[in-house]
Amino acid sequence: MQDSEISPAERRRLRVRGAILDAAEKVFAEEGEAGLSIRRIADEIDYSPAAIYKYFSSKDDLVDELKESFFGRLLGAVHEIADRRDPFSVRARRCMTGYVRVAIEKPHHYVAAFSGVRADDETSFDADGFDGTNKGQAFSVLTDMVTEGVEGGHFRAELDPVNTAKSVWASIHGLAMMIAHLPDFPATASMPGGMQQAEFIEFHSDLIVRSLEKTSGGAA
């Protein structure tokens, strides 16, 4: 593993490429996709707009890389939670709350990550990791969790892991989107004892897990 493997030219190239991505990331996080322009990035790194096209074939390409890397971080967070040795029921809940929490840390990223998926010809949703994309892997974490829940007797036996995982994902995705778009979605404004954001995320996750569990009964 000698770093003399890559020439100084390549290293310099990677550094500039990184600087472009960093500048883009910064602007994107603060002002979203709308505020991000090639000329703005160029300004930020003191290059001419045209220079960026020596590193990225189009703005979409550049933005796609931002999205993928964000999704990677999101996936990492969920994985990290899923791998913990907590009891299943708390682990399942934490997967969901963790997903939402990380997702809304960068609202613009999360929203954008789902905005331009039209291009994907075949994002097949099979049971296993398949298509190496981060999105695919995030999904397989969910199917694994459902399978474990069913096999461990926590979840209803008739639940199909793939469809159930999709439903669960849709539900937490919905909350993440809601909060990303209207940040004070959970805050029940005029209600004195209203829920804080964190509390609401837990409430929502709890409802989802409940919908899968065998025993429910309102144990007041």
Next chain:
Amino acid sequence: MQDSEISPAERRRLRVRGAILDAAEKVFAEEGEAGLSIRRIADEIDYSPAAIYKYFSSKDDLVDELKESFFGRLLGAVHEIADRRDPFSVRARRCMTGYVRVAIEKPHHYVAAFSGVRADDETSFDADGFDGTNKGQAFSVLTDMVTEGVEGGHFRAELDPVNTAKSVWASIHGLAMMIAHLPDFPATASMPGGMQQAEFIEFHSDLIVRSLEKTSGGAA
């Protein structure tokens, strides 16, 4: 109710305004917000781009009207379902399936309707209709439904209507967004007995209702 109330000039103005909205609606439905430009609309109705600014103060204004009208239709559909005299449990499920079904009829509209909400300073989510917007009303339908479910003994008594309605809304919103972005989200591609879209929407709605119900138990 004599139509001589409005002058021919006003009528003509309304007709042109309508033509602009119709043209915009058509382009928007087919190509989304990205494909919609003032010049494109102007072309479509054989006017100059500048003419449109005699009817709308900005493109955002125009698009906002498209969104609001779409949300109105969505609200109408859900209301219509909520008012039916079906047994509660099927009515509750139909509210959700209906919402998703109508939402994804015009994916671009639905996505856009949630995209630019940042401006709303105070979309307070109280228990009642409040803020006359369509969004607000759609929400109140949900709180009413939860309240009815709790009072009727179908739902767990400890559920707070406002928070529960928000959670339910987030869940169905998530599915609608998923399908809007990746249309074959439910289709389990490589799985032979995979679910069709309609079937999956019902599955998802069923899971949501189950999370609220008192009795669950896996009655296989």
Next chain:
DNA sequence: CAGATTGAGTGAACGGTGTTCACAAATTGA
């Protein structure tokens, strides 16, 4: 009816966007 006033519609322009292209400068390889 004549004249003044309002409003609709226009073409041209401004500043912004993503992107391309011919060209200069610098770095690399022989």
Next chain:
DNA sequence: TCAATTTGTGAACACCGTTCACTCAATCTG
């Protein structure tokens, strides 16, 4: 040292939303 490849640039193209001075037709008023 000379050739070749790559990096960076400035100017341009086509598009965007928007504005503004302008024309022309319809309307209201005396």
